[in-house]
Amino acid sequence: MWNWRERLYRIIYEADTPLGKLFDVVLLALILLSVVFVMLESVKTIDEKLHQVLYYGEWVITIFFTFEYIARIVTIKKPFRYIFSFYGIIDFLSTIPLYISLIFTGSHFLLTVRAFRLLRIFRILKITRYIGESNKLVKALKDSKAKIFVFLFAVLIIAIIAGTLMYLIEGEESGFKSIPASVYWCIVTLTTVGFGDIAPVTPLGQFIAAIIMIMGYGIIAVPTGIVSAEYTKTQRSVTVNDENYVHVNTSSCRNCGASKHRDDAEYCHKCGTVLHPEEEVF
Numbered sequence: 520m521w522n523w524r525e526r527l528y529r530i531i532y533e534a535d536t537p538l539g540k541l542f543d544v545v546l547l548a549l550i551l552l553s554v555v556f557v558m559l560e561s562v563k564t565i566d567e568k569l570h571q572v573l574y575y576g577e578w579v580i581t582i583f584f585t586f587e588y589i590a591r592i593v594t595i596k597k598p599f600r601y602i603f604s605f606y607g608i609i610d611f612l613s614t615i616p617l618y619i620s621l622i623f624t625g626s627h628f629l630l631t632v633r634a635f636r637l638l639r640i641f642r643i644l645k646i647t648r649y650i651g652e653s654n655k656l657v658k659a660l661k662d663s664k665a666k667i668f669v670f671l672f673a674v675l676i677i678a679i680i681a682g683t684l685m686y687l688i689e690g691e692e693s694g695f696k697s698i699p700a701s702v703y704w705c706i707v708t709l710t711t712v713g714f715g716d717i718a719p720v721t722p723l724g725q726f727i728a729a730i731i732m733i734m735g736y737g738i739i740a741v742p743t744g745i746v747s748a749e750y751t752k753t754q755r756s757v758t759v760n761d762e763n764y765v766h767v768n769t770s771s772c773r774n775c776g777a778s779k780h781r782d783d784a785e786y787c788h789k790c791g792t793v794l795h796p797e798e799e800v801f
Contacts, residue, residue: 525773528594531587532771546587553580581617588614596774659750666745674738678705681731689724693717709735 533539559565560573588610592598601607682702689695694717695704704717708731719728771777772787772794786793 524594527590528773531591531594549580549583553577577617581614584610584614656750659746662749663745667742670741674709678702678709681705681727684727685719685724688721689719693720693724705731708732709738711735711739
């Protein structure tokens, strides 16, 4: 029989069991709810009406994450690996602000520290464990980086040339006070943002601006097409029926914390520890 630490470890650190999936779903819901509470609290009209509800709601969520943080520490054999890991630091920083407020009430510094609570949103990234396609998407982005870099370099050259032309055509009277300012206008126009702080007034300048605006729509589509093509290529080359395809799961080693083990793995690929000393149905 497993002891309570091993049972709790599988629930918290793994998502291949029913309870593990349920825990992650509840955790994700509370993260989103916490972010919503913080956002609503920043709206004065809403905070005036629902301050008590938001305050006590934050306390309930904070207490839950406090127990979760402690549980993550006590269930792992090497707790310092988690404490000083990326998520461990975020978990700690996102939990302490409300406790600090009990001591330093009204402190302006506290408001800055409480902003760290929004970093809980990073834990939403753990939902990638449910999406088998995420690895293919990452691979497609990596394979596309050279093409995207060349494309962005070409866009930069276009922005410099067009910005220089607009500086010569429009001049300082129209707001194009320098070549860098003109290049800034060109980039804003190419990306279809259009802040409106600088605008051409001459017919020739407006004609060039119209061409740049039309080019902007095409420029937006190019990176998407590059990544889509690479993703399609990856989709074809790595399939479930491919003999080189390796199925991995969310099994996490309790000794070293390593993840991404094969479905048929019995030992950790990093430290050699037995992954499941005794199988048990929850």
